[in-house]
Amino acid sequence: MARAVPETHDEILTAAARRFGTTGYRGTSLQDIAREVGCSKAAVLYHFANKEAILTELMAPAIDALRALDERIAAHRGAAAQRVAAEGFVDLAVRFRREIALLRGEFPELLQQPAFAHIQRISERLVEALAGHPERPAARIAALVVLAGISETCGEFVDVPDEELRPALLALVRRALEPVD
The missing domain is CATH 1.10.10.60 (Homeodomain-like)
Incomplete structure (x- = not known):
């Protein structure tokens, strides 16, 4: 009943x-x-009020953490910004992998909703910091692939302990990105 x-x-x-x-x-x-x-x-x-309100509340802690990361990145330049971005994004992906997994394949459409529009701007700044070399297309491509790859697959690692997942992701990110001089 x-x-x-x-x-x-x-x-x-x-x-x-x-x-x-x-x-x-x-x-x-x-x-x-x-x-x-x-x-x-x-x-x-x-x-x-609607389905978007449910999603907004579900994602609020992750979005707040993403905003905080954006503020930390803004306080740095060059190699320091790249390091803060890489470590911060990996930490977010590990901590919120279940929430991120809920949106697999739906990020582009969801970013068009007003409640999530600011995430697109934060993502662009995150890519810029990870790339470290805005004038080099290969650096930007690597940063985009790292962000998209981790975002799209982190739900697959629900059973991997944080203390194993974090160093594995950080090693992958470091191998993929060009270091900033």
């Missing part, structure tokens, strides 16, 4: 994360989330 209203706000978030992980953000409807929770769509809408 379905309950009239979910017990908690978090129950909806948990169900949404599960559904997004299974069928993707686009492939999940509010009705799917409601069904998973065992309530009506209206009950979900009582807690959240």
Whole structure:
């Protein structure tokens, strides 16, 4: 028997994360989330204005950490900015790999939504810092591939302990990027 209203706000978030992980953000409807929770769509809408609001709340800690990384990078130049960007992005990918995995393959479309538009600007600054050589196309290509590759695959490493995943990713990033002189 379905309950009239979910017990908690978090129950909806948990169900949404599960559904997004299974069928993707686009492939999940509010009705799917409601069904998973065992309530009506209206009950979900009582807690959240729309599906984007659910995603925004799910991603808020990761987005806050990304903003903080952007501020740390802005305080540096050259090799220091590249090091802060590389270590900071790897730390984010390790810490938030489950959240990032929810959006696999859907980043470009989601970045078009108003709630996530600022992430595109942060991503561009992150690529610039990782590349270290804005005048060299190969450096920019390497930075883009590193960001995209880690973002698209980090969900595959859910079972890898943080203390193994972080050094493996950092080694990969260091091999891929041109050092800044």
